[in-house]
Amino acid sequence: MITAAEPPSAGPPWIQILLSVVGLLGGTGGVTAIATVALQRRKFRADAAEVLTDTALTLVDPLKTRVGELEAEIQRARRQAAVASREIRELRDAVQELTALIRRWQRAIFAADATIERLREYILASESGGPGSRIP
């Protein structure tokens, strides 16, 4: 019987064979791994400085925060741009309407049968129905 206090000079053959095989396989595997990576170096294009290690990820967190802030700012700017373009559209409509009114008045003034009374009636009629009331 094998005891820890007085072991025999050589153990059972199976453990010797097992450990020899394990050592052979492991040793071969380790050397093969180094040789494989060394031979395929061209396949890998990254230098150490170009790759994020897990410790370097701490550098990325502030960038993520900044990206979040910028995205929120973009949303605000888009909303402001939408409001501004709506105002521009409304103002353009108003300008077109007033230009048309002025042209109508001009035609009425230069008409062959134009009189002060008829012009007053015409302006009063247009004041009741449109933006011409704003014109003094």
Add this chain to the structure above:
Amino acid sequence: MRPVMIVSGRHPFEVTLLLAAIVCGAGLLLADARPRSVTVAMPTAVQATWEVGLIIAGVAGLVGITWRGQLSTGLGVELGAIVLFGTFSAMYSLAVLAITGLTGLTAGTFVGAVAVASYWRCYQIVRDLRQLAGVGTTCTVVEVPLLIKEDSS
């Protein structure tokens, strides 16, 4: 596209164990005092290989994790060293458990855990090397250089 993340080998457990392998191997070689479980369970040639292998694994592992050149070379050296280290740890663990039985359960279990952790690390390195092989574009974002991998989906 997403950045490539590599798990660094510069962790206290890995560095300390690799240093311990060098110290242990050199101590065994200089003092010529091998553990009884090793002398009983391994043939003489394997014992010598085991001793020298511990030193080689330790030195190569430390060289690999402190490699300054191409990253894949460092990872490859580390991979080979950790395969060796895991194998030598597993051999010692098996020897202790086979020869001393339950008496060596504590030592055998702990050394066996080192072997398992080594192979776990090997899996990580192989996964990282595969990622590096699939790298597509190098971009730079605010002074932090990033490698970007093509999204397969």
